[in-house]
Amino acid sequence: MNTAFLIQLLVNGLVVGTLYGVVAMSFVLIYKASQVVNFAQGELLLVGAWVCWTLLAKYQVPFWIGMPMTLVFMFVFGIAIQVLILRPMIGEPIISVIMVTIGLSTVLQATLKWMYGVNPQPFPRVFESQSVSLLGLQIQTVYVMSLVVSVAMMIGMAWFFRASKYGLAMRATAFNQQVAQSLGISVKSVFAMAWAISATVSAVAGVVVAVVNGVSSGLAAYGIKVFPAAILGGLDSVGGAVLGGIIIGLLENIAQYVDSEYLHWGNLYEIAPFYVLIIVLMIKPYGLFGTHDIERI
């Protein structure tokens, strides 16, 4: 038993897992507000990361200006997607809406490959990379930074939903659109806002991953990993998404440990979440915290 390796992997899992949690959280945000399953979530990460990379690496903008610019861009981008593509789809069958987001992800993915090529690009050094020694473990500062940013975003989101006016409007819309509308909430702007916030939060996650690993189209894989996380937590539970993300992150790394120490099958790391996904769907389709649907005719 290789304890140091296991602990290293668990730390990795926690860091990656919180990132999954953040992305899953923004995925659930869109689903809760507007009942849209967003297959283009990973592409939102990618767009954010590339925009930030362009500003920092190409135009040599300092990070403390470039990052807010990226966020503003993503905010507008999210609104634009909602208004131009998803607003006309309101009232269409749910599978049409899903297919629109699938189409959107294809377009974004291919456009970014066209513009930036397929090779990964290193992100400009934002922080001096050092490792901190913690309890006898070498932990890179970027990892600590990633964890701090993720937790901060989660707390921010929790505050937003509990205390802010828009957050309350969003919860009301998620609860019942018609009632919310009759109380004077503009459901249209709530939908747009959900996309804007989701895009912005995803972009932060995208930049964090990019700082650690560089920017490449592989970033969009985070959008796929969102599904196991969100399903595990329950599709309409923000807290569940965060927890689901952390569990998936830990699980991947445990799978890698088991694989490299005992099984030697190779590549178990990537596929394990999908087996979990199928099992969860079979046993507990509404996840850990999701609400059961009760339907009336």
Place this chain on the structure above:
Amino acid sequence: MAGPALIPAGDFRTSYAADTTIFPTTTSRNFAIAGALLLCLAPQFLGGYWLSILIQIGIFAIAALGLNILVGFTGQISIGHAAFFLLGAFTSAYISNNAPIPVFFAIPLAGVVTALVGLIFGIPAARLKGLYLVIATLAAQYILLDFFSRAEWFTGGSVPASANPFSILGFTLRGDKQYFYVVLAYVVASYVLVTNLMRTRDGRALVAIRDHYLSAEIMGINLTKYRTLSFGLAAFFAGIAGALYAHYQLVVSQEGFGIERSILFLAMIIIGGTGSIMGTLMGTAFVVLLPESMEFLSIHLKGGAIDRALSLNNNITFLREIAIGVIIIAFLMFEPDGLAHRWRQIKAYWKLYPFSH
């Protein structure tokens, strides 16, 4: 999803047989038969390039037909169709290489095996609704592809598996010209089969589930059975198409059967019209011809100003993906019933010309 049929006023049906007839008029039946006969002559007149395109359209149209049963008729959605296609291809190649079974039987056998695997992944489908099912099929796509890269005895690992050419009763068919007839036979058979399936009790049950699954259940339709069944059927046709593809290419490799290919299958039925059998064929033709025509266009633009500005030729693969994505979105937004609906409108227009109102 399928729009109301454009039936002219005064067209009354007085019996169930008349209502479920495939061809409303004798002329339309004659046209369909003439079309099939005309295609039989195609290898005599068409060059190799066009023949290979027709074969591709035929093969993908069978797979897309399976997907349309699932999406268009049952209202489920799958983004793991390419994995089932590939499973059919590998299975047929494996069977015909390792067992004394001629390819003629290996193809339907591959379809059956794929259907069985499809049923396994369809078990969650029985309990799940649209959006949860999408995610289950996403998992199926990744799990199957992962299995293919692990099971070297089955797929040959990194080396593409070879497949035998099509043979029947000791005769071996070689070349596109002969293989075209095999594909044509399969296309006609599966389209007739599915058209007839939709006229039966089972077919109507699927449509009822699509339109309102709760009401359907209350009417006594067994949701679990029919959802799993439609999943199995979709996988079956994907398997058949995959097997045909394997014996056409004579090698099978995983290359190009990722999630993009599954999206391409979805694009075919969205463009053609979900819930329309002839539409599936049109949509497939559209999706197969689109990259070809883009290729053609980019060759003609080569060296021009547009080419230099956008470096089209180096990025033709990405441009193709963009075009597919844009077309999916555009069709869903502006023509959700697809080409089939447009075609019906054109027919209705000429039927009433010049007094359309």
